[in-house]
Amino acid sequence: xxxxxxxxxxxxxxxxxxxxxxxxxxxxxxxxxxxxxxxxxxxxxxxxxxxxxxxxxxxxxxxxxxxxxxxxxxxxxxxxxxxxxxxxxxxxxxxxxxxxxx
Amino acid sequence: xxxxxxxxxxxxxxxxxxxxxxxxxxxxxxxxxxxxxxxxxxxxxxxxxxxxxxxxxxxxxxxxxxxxxxxxxxxxxxxxxxxxxxxxxxxxxxxxxxxxxxxxxxxxxxxxxxxxxxxxxxxxxxxxxxxxxxxxxxxxxxxxxxxxxxxxxxxxxxxxxxxxxxxxxxxxxxxxxxxxxxxxxxxxxxxxxxxxxxxxxxx
Numbered sequence: 183x184x185x186x187x188x189x190x191x192x193x194x195x196x197x198x199x200x201x202x203x204x205x206x207x208x209x210x211x212x213x214x215x216x217x218x219x220x221x222x223x224x225x226x227x228x229x230x231x232x233x234x235x236x237x238x239x240x241x242x243x244x245x246x247x248x249x250x251x252x253x254x255x256x257x258x259x260x261x262x263x264x265x266x267x268x269x270x271x272x273x274x275x276x277x278x279x280x281x282x283x284x
Numbered sequence: 285x286x287x288x289x290x291x292x293x294x295x296x297x298x299x300x301x302x303x304x305x306x307x308x309x310x311x312x313x314x315x316x317x318x319x320x321x322x323x324x325x326x327x328x329x330x331x332x333x334x335x336x337x338x339x340x341x342x343x344x345x346x347x348x349x350x351x352x353x354x355x356x357x358x359x360x361x362x363x364x365x366x367x368x369x370x371x372x373x374x375x376x377x378x379x380x381x382x383x384x385x386x387x388x389x390x391x392x393x394x395x396x397x398x399x400x401x402x403x404x405x406x407x408x409x410x411x412x413x414x415x416x417x418x419x420x421x422x423x424x425x426x427x428x429x430x431x432x433x434x435x436x437x438x439x440x441x442x443x444x445x446x447x448x449x450x451x452x453x454x455x456x457x458x459x460x461x462x463x464x465x466x467x468x469x470x471x472x473x474x475x476x477x478x479x480x481x482x483x484x485x486x487x
């Protein structure tokens with residue numbers, strides 16, 4: 183395997199917990215915190231920590247609002263998050279192609 | 285390091301992207317339509333004394349066809365309004381999930397059609413397979429659909445339990461039971477969805 187490709191992988195996205203969050207958000211315009219938690223079967227604390235990391239990196243935006251007098255947290259990918267995710271998937275595909283037996 | 289890790293990561297991404305595209309069309313108007321038609325059908329069945337299995341099935345299958353057609357129109361209208369494709373991947377998955385239990389239920393119910401009167405057993409059949417269909421659909425849409433399916437399944441089991449020696453059949457007409465479960469329950473669920481659904485829906 184070409185180690186250069188591996189080194190180019192975005193470390194923030196490469197972590198399993200954050201990878202699944204990015205994948206889920208990449209397929210929807212937005213998801214609520216509850217939907218993400220249920221979909222990924224994560225604990226509130228775990229999900230909050232990962233989302234905070236992705237938010238600090240500028241990959242995920244978090245909007246807080248109210249619905250029926252209850253707080254509603256909605257997450258979505260930012261344009262840079264979408265770009266970083268696409269690049270990550272491209273690199274993975276390149277690695278897979280390289281590892282395929284010829 | 286496992287040489288397949290990249291492939292596994294790609295598979296994880298693919299699976300999650302598929303699962304996260306939830307079917308989120310407004311279910312509330314569809315449930316209200318089903319509820320209203322269910323209550324109407326129950327009233328017709330009781331007023332016209334449609335008690336034979338043939339008349340019972342004809343009434344409720346006819347109602348089911350109208351509900352499906354109405355639901356299709358409502359979902360299509362909403363898709364146009366939101367400028368989204370109607371036959372989206374989540375819509376396809378929900379349809380694929382509900383078709384097998386509904387078809388099996390239909391086949392078994394029709395194989396019963398013959399002489400004699402409808403009983404709570406017919407209602408149990410309808411509820412069991414409809415409950416299974418809702419439960420399957422719940423994996424691709426809002427979770428409350430899954431719980432709604434469980435209500436039908438528990439209700440069907442409770443009816444089997446309470447109908448030992450035909451006590452239930454003596455007390456309540458099958459049309460009334462259908463009206464309660466397929467009419468009132470849908471109406472109640474529709475109201476619940478109206479109160480809780482987000483303003484914005486996307487599929």
